[in-house]
Amino acid sequence: MNMHFSTRLALLLISILISGCMTSGRVAPEAPFERAADGRRIGFHEMLTDLRTSRVVFIGELHDNPSHHQLQLEIIKWLHRSGAKITVALEMFRAQNQGYLNMWINGDLGVLEFMNQYRNNWTLPWELYDSIFLYARNSGIPLLALNAPDNIMQKVYRQGFKALTQEEKRFLPPDVSCSVDKPYMNFIRRNFVWHSNDEATFIHFCEAQQLRNKFMAYTLSDYLDRNPDRVVVVVTGVGHAMRRGIPDELASIKPMQVKIVMPFLHELAAESLQKGDADYLTRM
Incomplete structure (x- = not known):
């Protein structure tokens, strides 16, 4: 039995156990x-x-909550088994690293190599997402990398959107701007339980969050245009999944049918949610 076949067999067995x-x-x-x-x-x-x-x-997810990822997997599995041609879009990978996701799904990248690429893109433990990655690979479900270039985002976090040069903006959606409305800022302040008194730092953080929304919406819209037969399941944090996050930015590019599933949040954050921010809430 060759090593490539053994790896695929091991992944299949793991997927069956997870399932x-x-x-x-x-x-x-x-x-x-x-x-x-x-x-x-x-x-x-x-x-x-x-x-x-x-x-x-x-x-939507709180990134470190395993039950949220469990729910994501169950929805992915059900939609896939219902016959929908689904793609899973991920905040956890930067768009520039799409090639690694393609290699993973095509069986051209081993588990250890893919784990290393995951850790180059995301800081939270692999175990939170591994069941989603394994199910996608064994089911042939495409994965889409959504997130913005890290060097640009870090600069916005530190210095704000205005600090970006024209050269840096070349890597962002055309004519992108970064205005953040007060309700969204209020949600971020409450959801992240912001304690700093440095208002400029907070505004820069909000700008970075909003810029991620715009970038991920643009990446998603481009993929949907190129793949009109696909249904996309977006796995992302609550601040991006809520209606005022990626969905509104996506609607501004191209209106389409969207549904949002969100976890119930702690009291401070929940108070800043608006009725239209989600279609379904879960206490998982």
Whole structure:
């Protein structure tokens, strides 16, 4: 048995084990989902049936919460098994590293090599996302890298959007600007429980978050234009998944059917959410 086949077989077995664990009741059909429009409690499958009608499904996460990633995987699996041609779009990878995602899905990159690329793009533990990556690979589901170049984002965090040079802006969407409205700033302040008294630092942070929204929306829109038959599931943090994040930026480029699933947040952040920020809320 050659090494390449052994690796693929190991991945398949891991995927089967994960699949068995993930469907053994940890996300039950009676899971506590709330439809934001009317506050009605609904079951998992009723929500999924509605999500199936959308071109883009955003599933927000608190990055370090394993149950949020479990829910993301379950939705991905259900949509895939329903016959939808899905792509999973990831905040966790910068767009310039799309090639590594392609190699992973095509079986041209081993687990250790892909783990290294993941860690070059994202700082949180691999184990939070590995089941999604493995399921996508073993199911042939394309992965899309969404995030902006790190050097540009770090400069905005430190100095603000105005500090970017024209050369640096070449790597951003055409004619991009970076205005942040007060409701979005208020959500960020509460969600991140901002304690610093340095208002300039906070504004720069908000600008960076908004710039990520714009960049990821542009990347997503471009992919959807080139792949009109795909349904895209977007795995990203709550500040980007909420309506005022990527979805509104995407709508400004090209209106389309979008659904948003968000976790309930801590009290301070929840107070700053607006009714239209999500279609479904979950207490997972």
